[in-house]
Amino acid sequence: MQWDKDAEQAMTKVPFFVRKRVKKRVETAAQQAGATQVTMGHVTLCQQRYLHNQEDEVKGFTLEACFAQSGCPNRIDTGDNLTERLEALLRAHNLKGFMKSRVSGPLKMHHEFRVTMADCPNACSRPQIVDIGLINVSLPTLTEFPCSGCGACHAVCREEAITLEPGSGPQFGWQRCLSCGQCARACPTGTIGQGITGYRILLGGKLGRHPQLGQELSGIFSAATTLAIIETCLIHFKAENRQGERFGELLTRTGFAFLAPYALKAA
Ligand code: SF4
Ligand code: SF4
Numbered sequence: 174m175q176w177d178k179d180a181e182q183a184m185t186k187v188p189f190f191v192r193k194r195v196k197k198r199v200e201t202a203a204q205q206a207g208a209t210q211v212t213m214g215h216v217t218l219c220q221q222r223y224l225h226n227q228e229d230e231v232k233g234f235t236l237e238a239c240f241a242q243s244g245c246p247n248r249i250d251t252g253d254n255l256t257e258r259l260e261a262l263l264r265a266h267n268l269k270g271f272m273k274s275r276v277s278g279p280l281k282m283h284h285e286f287r288v289t290m291a292d293c294p295n296a297c298s299r300p301q302i303v304d305i306g307l308i309n310v311s312l313p314t315l316t317e318f319p320c321s322g323c324g325a326c327h328a329v330c331r332e333e334a335i336t337l338e339p340g341s342g343p344q345f346g347w348q349r350c351l352s353c354g355q356c357a358r359a360c361p362t363g364t365i366g367q368g369i370t371g372y373r374i375l376l377g378g379k380l381g382r383h384p385q386l387g388q389e390l391s392g393i394f395s396a397a398t399t400l401a402i403i404e405t406c407l408i409h410f411k412a413e414n415r416q417g418e419r420f421g422e423l424l425t426r427t428g429f430a431f432l433a434p435y436a437l438k439a440a
């Protein structure tokens with residue numbers, strides 16, 4: 174749907190973490206009014222609704238993704254439909270009802286449990302500053318196909334994680350490698366293939382008065398294990414939460430011992 178200039182300008186003042194959702198609400202309001210273009214009138218109407226009925230707008234959780242679906246060439250496709258499965262899991266936990274039982278007074282947007290997914294280590298959707306952040310990764314691996322020495326992998330690696338010696342194949346500096354998958358894509362001979370593909374998991378990031386970056390669990394996890402870990406996190410969050418505190422605060426207090434069944438620790 175088209176937006177007029179003033180309406181578009183007004184949206185730039187909406188905090189980034191709710192902008193996508195607010196934009197959708199405004200477009201729905203415009204559609205319901207039979208308009209073909211969004212104007213300031215529709216923005217103001219939604220602003221009023223938001224200010225006076227903020228609790229109605231709270232869903233209990235937000236699940237956001239980067240812009241990979243719009244055709245980003247850096248996207249690592251894990252092909253496991255995790256977003257839908259994750260949304261179902263978050264819904265099943267009735268986080269709005271739970272927060273309502275912990276918070277005195279009406280719920281606000283900052284009470285929502287935030288989960289963000291990024292389809293490559295560029296992390297455009299900022300998984301470091303939400304309750305649970307996921308990053309798709311793809312570890313490169315050497316195959317049996319011989320290297321032609323073309324240098325494409327070395328040229329594409331922004332981390333300088335690949336060295337090429339004349340006459341031998343590529344050597345990986347694993348400490349530097351971010352598992353972005355670019356070298357496997359660039360290799361014309363298939364000498365570098367895609368190894369383990371999965372998710373990095375960051376827990377407990379937040380902004381606000383006491384900002385902190387999420388702590389990363391060591392490892393790359395399959396979709397099934399990622400879901401199991403997130404479910405364990407939600408159970409822990411609900412069992413230990415004091416007065417609607419954010420997951421990051423709670424983790425600072427409780428530590429990561431609750432993840433012991435997965436033999437996990439913060440990296
Ligand atoms: S995180 Fe990666 S895949 Fe997603 S939009 Fe950014 S660059 Fe593209
Ligand atoms: S996966 Fe990315 S960071 Fe790792 S070696 Fe390949 S290009 Fe470099």
Ligand code: SF4
Pocket residue numbers: 319320321322323324325326327337342343359360361362363364365
């Ligand atoms: S891109 Fe492939 S073929 Fe070219 S140097 Fe690297 S490993 Fe060898």
